[in-house]
Amino acid sequence: MGITTRQIAKQFKIHHSTVSRALQDDPRISEARRKEIKQFAKKKNYVPNMIAKSFFSKKTYTIGIIVSDLTNSFFSTVTKGIEDFVNQKDYSVFICNTDESIDEEKKDLNTLLEKRVEGIIVASATLDKKYFSELSKIEAPIVLIDRFPLNAPLSYVGINNFEAAYKATKYLLSLGHRRIAHIMGRLESERMQGYSQALKDAGIKNTSNYITQSGLRINDGYKAMQELLKFKQRPTAVLAVTDAVGMGAIAAIKDEGLDVPRDISICGFDDIEYSQFTNPPLTAIRQPVYEIGRRAAEILLNDIKNKHSDLRSKRTHVLLDTELVIRKSCKKLKQK
Amino acid sequence: MGITTRQIAKQFKIHHSTVSRALQDDPRISEARRKEIKQFAKKKNYVPNMIAKSFFSKKTYTIGIIVSDLTNSFFSTVTKGIEDFVNQKDYSVFICNTDESIDEEKKDLNTLLEKRVEGIIVASATLDKKYFSELSKIEAPIVLIDRFPLNAPLSYVGINNFEAAYKATKYLLSLGHRRIAHIMGRLESERMQGYSQALKDAGIKNTSNYITQSGLRINDGYKAMQELLKFKQRPTAVLAVTDAVGMGAIAAIKDEGLDVPRDISICGFDDIEYSQFTNPPLTAIRQPVYEIGRRAAEILLNDIKNKHSDLRSKRTHVLLDTELVIRKSCKKLKQK
DNA sequence: CTGAAAGCGCTTACAG
DNA sequence: CTGAAAGCGCTTACAG
Structure with missing residues (x-):
């Protein structure tokens, strides 16, 4: 496995807390120490253990997306919209396919929660009201996309x-x-x-x-x-x-x-x-498929940030505009 | 935040290690204890903290996928193939889009490694030999798909x-x-x-x-x-x-x-x-796009399982068959 | 400027 | 059958 802060510390006969601080560019650590530590870490291919960090900070910097089938152009485009947005904010995304199975969706949801994602975007395989009211009790922010009952007790973005x-x-x-x-x-x-x-x-x-x-x-x-x-x-x-x-x-x-x-x-x-x-x-x-993803991501990240404050918009409902694109597959019928 | 084993333990005035064991169905815990603990956990919506578990076990049950663009039908289908396979084995997947940027790819790779994924499947944005030899030094198993130099020092699956x-x-x-x-x-x-x-x-x-x-x-x-x-x-x-x-x-x-x-x-x-x-x-x-994903996932999981044994196939090279599907977009030229 | 301690939520040897 | 301890790799108050 990768090298740890303790091992680096041993190298310099210092305490690992000093290493931790140096790696974080804590100004209290002397320039010289910081340099030698960082250099050594780099040489040894030190990769900070996010699991340990998350464990301490309670922040995992990951969200989950649940869709029915990534093979579906709609969902892959939505997913791209989400990913592009959250990536800028240093979040990673777990992707789950349900294949329209509600059992699979529940399982995925559970896995995501176990893995302590900070929020979840879901295109649900059901419209069952009871299910959504359960969802709304989950601590992690959730944003619904594509499928949702109007006025669901959760945030959503989609179209009319x-x-x-x-x-x-x-x-x-x-x-x-x-x-x-x-x-x-x-x-x-x-x-x-x-x-x-x-x-x-x-x-x-x-x-x-x-x-x-x-x-x-x-x-x-x-x-x-x-x-x-x-x-x-x-x-x-x-x-x-x-x-x-x-x-x-x-x-x-x-x-x-x-x-x-x-x-x-x-x-x-x-x-x-x-x-x-x-x-x-x-x-x-x-x-506006990509945009649906982007907006959902925006709302989710916002809810995550404001999780413990009143700014949290537990129920932002966004309906984006649609447009009829006329091409060649519909014909005008002759008057009888 | 969610309830923890310690809190459950307090409820019954027992040690949290007992709770941990009961939750794992350890046969040493008495039937009665186990039942009451599990029941209480369920009532309180206890969700085991995988972060803590991973932290202890060193297993995160997650892999990463790096592709250029999920919007591309090829990549979303490959991804589905991967996901379907690893899901059966209880793995989750992080998805990363590079948009063909090698810098983004390196960044994604690093993030994945920080998050301690157990393996990575990548459709690289480059064919640079030096890069691949670096990749091959990474401890986590890696499987290349779609893009790879023949005889790269890594496993790959694709076509000829x-x-x-x-x-x-x-x-x-x-x-x-x-x-x-x-x-x-x-x-x-x-x-x-x-x-x-x-x-x-x-x-x-x-x-x-x-x-x-x-x-x-x-x-x-x-x-x-x-x-x-x-x-x-x-x-x-x-x-x-x-x-x-x-x-x-x-x-x-x-x-x-x-x-x-x-x-x-x-x-x-x-x-x-x-x-x-x-x-x-x-x-x-x-x-055979979906199959490429499935096979890559299979090899990756296998390499993960055999990480520390000689069974690990550091270089499995799979080239699947292609087929020319003749439809209507090519015409026979008349003889001159 | 640096160190020692405590703790995040689990699990697993070690005891009894 | 159950408990107490140690530890996974970090970070951050608290000292000095």
């Missing part, structure tokens, strides 16, 4: 999902579509509600007819679209819960010998980097 | 880049292309060499004419392609150093009013999930 989905659906309606389907996510019911409301506001009944549930990945979208394709009256447009699902849907449509947007229009949600390159380029709601 | 690029270039040649360009990466010179060798073997001189260097992202590919488009004799095919670069190249070609593959064929490298959805679908060399 209802509004965004409403906006997307209205766009589809404005193109003349009436049979608009929605491939919804397990936890993305706000988006589904925004979709439904838009249909209702347009005077469309039975808005739940064309709703099918799916996972968030490409394959999930493929399968969900296959289901929608079985309807005798096929939808003419589909609002997908994520871009990846939208891509899967496009693939399913093509495999059926149909065309996007000629036969069916597709609107995505996220606007990941690759969506501009699909065929056709995907029209989608854009979330 | 030379061979893969050779294979891709040969495919382009077989399609009748002669003016084949290569958008190379800063560190991907093996791929470039495979490309050059294939051209040479086909009797093509001046193989460096059509080589241009670029970053690894979409935008980088866009800019690099713009340069290639300026040649009086434009290339008829391009081997891109990554899929993302290939996508950028396609965009640049289209923006110039040209078509892929009609005017220029594009071959990617990686075969990320999104490449099947581009327009046209991207022909690319497929790397």
Whole structure:
């Protein structure tokens, strides 16, 4: 193992507390001593033991991030936003994937707490109120991202999902579509509600007819679209819960010998980097993904700093703006 | 802060070592004691302090991963592969982004070492031999991925880049292309060499004419392609150093009013999930990305376990197979 | 300017 | 079956 302050001290026949002080540039230690100690430490590749430091100071300079799947472009981008921000402040980050399992999430949470992270950012695999009220009792600051019940007793940053989905659906309606389907996510019911409301506001009944549930990945979208394709009256447009699902849907449509947007229009949600390159380029709601991560990190670090003061914002709720990015995957329907 | 073993001990007027043992299910502690202690601990939300445990045991159950950019599909997939594997063994992972900066990489490495990770997996931002020989002196096991000089004095897992690029270039040649360009990466010179060798073997001189260097992202590919488009004799095919670069190249070609593959064929490298959805679908060399992560994790954990024994494989070199996935972005040239 | 002590929360030999 | 002690590598009041 690495050399310790005690071993350095022995070398100079001094006390290890002096070594500790010299290494910290304590002005009370004489210039000469400091120099020789630091030089020796360097030569011996001394690496301060943060575990011991943390043990003493109660500061670990680490936070944890819990997401469902890093492979998902949304989550890797959020994570990058978080990492970039906290790194500047000398924090490290533990990353945990839950694969949408709430049990895994609880396990991860526990591990993080055992490792004494100073704060946690979580995109939860559940929306269970009880769970969140438990979370809010945890001492370490927590910031929710992406998934959260509005008015959860915790800080969160994300978007207004209802509004965004409403906006997307209205766009589809404005193109003349009436049979608009929605491939919804397990936890993305706000988006589904925004979709439904838009249909209702347009005077469309039975808005739940064309709703099918799916996972968030490409394959999930493929399968969900296959289901929608079985309807005798096929939808003419589909609002997908994520871009990846939208891509899967496009693939399913093509495999059926149909065309996007000629036969069916597709609107995505996220606007990941690759969506501009699909065929056709995907029209989608854009979330400021990186920014979501950055803001969450900012709030978390702030809560950590003010942990013991009243400045701690136990409940900062940030909803960032979304934007409908119109590309080529949605077609205007001819008037009948 | 959370409750400690001492506080629990006080509650029952016993010694904290007894509490420690009860919590560990030490059979020497009486059934009754154990039960009441565990129950009380649970009620009080006792969370064992891993920092203290690590401090004692010298095991932190954490590893570090250093990559250039998590936003890059390749790296997030590798990371997932690593995480999934080590999680089963109860390890946590620190994730560090270097953004291709070697200074940042060194800083990250140092932080990881201070935090006493038990091992590190790194996709380095450099190929400097001196650097790697320094790395090899570090006590913690290290496994290199993606970027490494062949025969580096460290374990690594990746692919045979030379061979893969050779294979891709040969495919382009077989399609009748002669003016084949290569958008190379800063560190991907093996791929470039495979490309050059294939051209040479086909009797093509001046193989460096059509080589241009670029970053690894979409935008980088866009800019690099713009340069290639300026040649009086434009290339008829391009081997891109990554899929993302290939996508950028396609965009640049289209923006110039040209078509892929009609005017220029594009071959990617990686075969990320999104490449099947581009327009046209991207022909690319497929790397077993997730598997690279998994294997690297396996070797690392093995080295950690055998750290002090001869079983430690200080230099396991694994090169996984690649495959050329033919889709629609490369066209057969007509015979003249 | 430097030293000796105490303590952070655990665990594990050593006793009994 | 349980206790008391020592120690992991640091830091920081307290002395002098």
